[in-house]
Each structure stands twice: as structure tokens, then as C-alpha cells.
Amino acid sequence: MRCKVRIVPVGSPSRRVIDFLLRHLKDSDLEAETYLSEPLHPVKFAYNPARKQYLSTAILKALLRLNHATGEKFLGVTELDLYVPGLNFVFGEALYRGAAAVISTYRLEPTPAIFGVTIESRIAKEAVHELGHTFGLTHCPRRFCVMSFSNSVFETDIKGERFCSECKGKLQV
Template sequence: MQEGRFIYLAGFGVEKRLILATAKNIREVFGFEVRFSYITLSPRLGYNPYRRQYHASTILESLSRVHYPDMLKFAALLSFDLYEEGLNFVFGLAQLGGRYAVVSTYRLKSEDERLFFERVFKEVNHELGHTLGLMHCKNKKCVVRFSNSLQDVDAKSRFFCENCSKILPKP
């Protein structure tokens, strides 16, 4: 098992209720306790005025300087639109086998709050799965399956399939 015992969670421009619900989701799915980080980001960090989006890798790189002695993983929820070179947008980004992940709530919104929260949980679980070494899965219901649209997000579960679950570390 890796060093650390807690998954740290930070929010930037997202409601406290969503952060608290996401922490509960992380405890339920991964079995790790969650602590909250109150770091700040420069408001223009990674902003591309031509695209009117934020570069996900730039934000991820900045967050990777954050470290807590008892930290297993670090996930950030962001309210703004993210992109990566060559893509129109990304729902999130993570360091494969690393510690850090970011998820944008921007394109996950719905008038149905339950659906919105569920989408966020799925993308957080997806990105944390990558930090735990999981690649994209071919199982249509597995949370670590690649999502290119909201329909893809809505079609999958917020849980890992049996094969991916076997790979995940236990708390």
C-alpha cells in the first residue's frame, strides 16, 4: 500500500454541499477517509482566452505541488471548463498511477440536482481510478470507461466493474 491514509478533496467555485456529498461518495466507493483542503488557485491559472477554457494539465501540475504527510490522493472539483490539446473539452484529468486528479463540473450540470451530483461522483471515481493505476475499461458499465459525452457518463455506473475492482488497493 502507498504511504498516506487520506484522500484530500478541494473545491474551486463549487457548492459546499457538492463537496460534502463527493466526500461521502469517495468513502463509500474507495473505503478511504476524506479530508478537505482549503488551498487556493490563481484565478487565471491555465486560462486560454482564445478558447475561454482552462488547460487541465496546467492546473494539475500546479496542484501536484500540494502535499500533506498523510495524503494518499488529492482530488479537486473545479467549476470551470477544462480542455487538453487536441480535445474540445475534458471532464477531468489525472496522473496515471500518481496522486492528483481534477474534475470539472462545468459540462456535467443538469437541472436535476441528483443527476448532476451522480455525474460528478462518476467522474471523480473515474479520475481517482486512474491515480490508482487503472486504464480505461471496455466494460460499458464500469466507471473507468472513457466518456466523450454526457450520454456516456450517464450510461455507466459510479462503481468499478469486477475486473477493475480486483486491481484497486484496499484501505
């Protein structure tokens, strides 16, 4: 699969994380051509002071307002704590069959790695997972598949970095 992914720093994510994703997405199942976009900030519009978190859906809408080429996907990358109504937090969110996804390192980095899994592996899994939604994939019941739902860092650590054969076959470019 070949796709174009424009990585958009949201807030002030680590340059190390951005550089890692620019490289990793090329080698992932997505085989993405990656580009770095200008940062999206400030993001006060998404902040909920009662929760002390940022509404990921508002960030997705802002990403959609950026100019993009046909078929290009935006991946917002942030260090901010994200949420959607009804959940305490999210690692990321995507527009199903849409042009935008966002991931956060906020809850991925401070937790010690389990089973020797690296922080980079967690970030890679969440990025590919959310981009998978933009290509029409839903959550997969197979624990080893990157499209498996993660409700905790532990669940992120135990799933794989790649699509299972069924999900890979469903990818829609």
C-alpha cells in the same frame, strides 16, 4: 480498499458538490478517508483566453505542489470549463499512478439528467473514474464500469458508479 483523498476546491465550486464528494467517496469502492483542503485560487495561470477554458494539466501540476502525506491523493474539484490539447473539453484529468486528479462540474450540471440519473451521480462517477487512474487503472471497455471512457454526458449517465470485478481486482493502493 482504503485510501486518503484530500478534496481541493479549485476556483469556486459549489459547497453542495464538495460536501457530497466528502460523503460519497467514503461509501464508494475506494472507501476513502476524505479531507477538505484549502481552496486553490486564483487559477489564472491555467486560463487560455483563446479557448475561454482552463488547462487541466496546469491545475494538476499546481495540486502536486501542495504538501501531502505519503499515499494521499488530491482531488481538485472545480466549476471551470477544462480542456487538454486535442480535445474540445474534458470532464476531468488525472496523473496515471500519480497523486492528483481534477474534475469539473461545468459540463455535468447544465445538461438535463438522462434516465433519471442525478447530477450527483455524474459527479460521483467522474470523481471515482479519475481517482481510479491515480491508482493505476486505465479505461475499461465494459460500459457499466465506472472506468469506461465518457466522451459525453450521455456516456457518463449510462455507465455505473462502481468498478467492474476486473478493474476492482487491478486496483493498486
